[in-house]
Amino acid sequence: MKTKLLESTKDDLVRPGTSGGLADVYRERFLLKLLVRKELKVRYRGSVLGIIWSYVKPGVQFVVFYLALGVFLGMEQSSTNKGGLANYAIYLFSGIILINFFTEALGNASRSIVGNGGLIKKIYLPRQLFPVASVWVSAVHFFPQLLILVVACLFSGWHPSLLQLLAAVAGFVIVALLSTGLGLLFGAANVYFRDSENFVDMLLMIATWASPVMYSWTMVQHKLGEMWYSIYQVNPITIAVETFHYAFWLPTTDGSAGIPPHLLSLWIPVGLVVSAAVLLWGQLTFRRLEGRFAQEL
């Protein structure tokens, strides 16, 4: 005890409350783990189905979309509908789970700072932990859905190559970086203007439709023309959804549908760069705003 106190006197005086940014989150990974565990434990408290809800909700969502879009609106390929997409169920579900991940991660991260206001006002701890924990929790909920997708793929004769699996990993990384970056940005902004969380809700609604989750990218290309299509492609969510189609849907079909040109050589790197840039931007904004969190909350 005595030696510990003596050792500490050698330390220099430091400014309290100085943030090290995301490096602090790594340093406090034990706390991050506990925060994530807390969220997971608390989420389905008092419910009979518990964690099964993480399977039921996307399952029902899938059935509804499949019936409405695949069957009624004729997206599914069949003997009477040659123009549709083969294995539309897989096509739809592989996109939906990624969008679900993004929606949950960004929605919760944007609310995380205000939601933990009681703690932030009282005790200093790296505040970046809260948005990062939200994204982490969403990633945990993403895995049961991925499992369902893989089982469905196996029933449809899935035979992916290693490259395709790596592309899916890249797609997941793109969405994780993007939602962390935007989560930091809107989470910090939400402290000052509660408009932020409403804006995010709107953004998430657009995100579902602004990427080829329900429809095919070729439809966009036909309607928009090359130039506008390139702009459509810059959206990291679009790129990530396409990597999932490439990894999970394409290997269950005869492969004739094809993937967007230059997906691997151009668009995946573009998606990674855009997401990393958004993360940097979110991080810088967060650090500029966090000094006043305690008094604004």
Added chain:
Amino acid sequence: MTTAIEVQGISKQFVLRHTRSLKEAFIWLIKGRKGDLSEKFHALKDVDLMVEQGETVALLGFNGSGKSTLLKHISGVMIPDTGSVRTRGKVAGLIEVGAGFHHDLSGRDNVYLNGAILGMTEAQIDERFESIIEFAEIGQFIDTEVKFYSSGMYLRLAFSVAVHTNPEVFLVDEILAVGDEPFQKKCIAKIQELAAEGRTLVVVSHDLDLVARICERGVVLDHGEVTFDGGIHEAVAKLRGA
């Protein structure tokens, strides 16, 4: 002696913003910009404070004098507008007991979560876990969700976690009135023990008799300014006389 806390000329202004909505701003504009949309308020005005290692300091003053704001600056929750705050070693705050507690988690989970929030590592919590439970007198209820705890049990557990963080600088805000009388005595004894070990203690409390027993030095704040800095008994006398 080495300095544990160094506060140099810090000032803090709060904006008492009445509104942020577009509607109110618009009305303010068409009314000819009468008055100020935001009102400012000085919580701290050019405060200096040097605390040596091992000192026990009480921050005294009436409500709204800036005691808690000063404590928040020392803990790093707030950043001063001007001036600087520097501290040496690990700083832990007993600022509002149970701020990091979650009602739906068990006592055990809360000990870990709260301990980590207060800056303990996993190994430290593992090592001190038994001692925390024993001090809190929780016994077999440790695996019960804390929402089923009585308010006394809840506060005892939270206090126990906080005193086990073993920081070099200990900030205590108005939490000494914890639990029933035997437990209060135990808490005060624990705080005195920490002080005797040579830890730096900064206490904010309205219980003047109590702080006189724990602290040696008293700093009186009034409307964000230090009006007295000296022995605890003179400080208490000054506050009572004022």
